[in-house]
Amino acid sequence: MMVKTTLEVDDNLWKRFSILVLHERGGQKKNEVITDLIKEYVGQRGFADDPQQLKYFLQIEEEREAFLKIRDKLIQNPSYYGKYVAVFQGGIVGCDEKIGRLAEKVYKKYGYVPIYFDKVVPSERHLEVPSPELTPP
Numbered sequence: 001m002m003v004k005t006t007l008e009v010d011d012n013l014w015k016r017f018s019i020l021v022l023h024e025r026g027g028q029k030k031n032e033v034i035t036d037l038i039k040e041y042v043g044q045r046g047f048a049d050d051p052q053q054l055k056y057f058l059q060i061e062e063e064r065e066a067f068l069k070i071r072d073k074l075i076q077n078p079s080y081y082g083k084y085v086a087v088f089q090g091g092i093v094g095c096d097e098k099i100g101r102l103a104e105k106v107y108k109k110y111g112y113v114p115i116y117f118d119k120v121v122p123s124e125r126h127l128e129v130p131s132p133e134l135t136p137p
Contacts, residue, residue: 007034056114063116066090071120080120087116 009017021030067087074080079095086094086106093110096102099117106115 059114060116063087063090063114064118067116067118071118071123074120075122082119082121084117084119087118088113 018030021033025033064087067085074085074092083095083097084099084102085092086102088106088110093115094102094106096105103117
């Protein structure tokens with residue numbers, strides 16, 4: 001299966017890329033070069049070409065999205081706030097203060113399948129602001 005997508009790239013960068021491809025491969029071979037670059041990137045990060053692994057990653061991502069949709073409601077519920085939850089097939093299937101204990105219970109019940117675990121807390125943005133070193137006058 002092929003996927004068609006749109007990329008937004010700086011105009012000057014695209015022109016330089018196009019010239020390099022023309023000189024190295026000739027003609028309109030930009031798609032081939034981009035495909036090769038993507039394959040190399042994925043390969044370097046050890047993401048095997050395993051359909052089952054890809055399926056599991058996509059399932060986990062779906063469960064994460066389901067969690068994010070209901071996180072605000074869970075935060076308002078004292079039964080969940082500050083605890084870990086397990087999300088499976090789009091719903092909460094377990095809750096515990098200890099993630100290890102939760103994982104053990106949930107995997108025992110559902111088997112070793114893709115399940116998303118997260119802590120029910122407001123999302124936090126971390127901002128690191130470097131401060132100038134002050135030297136005494």
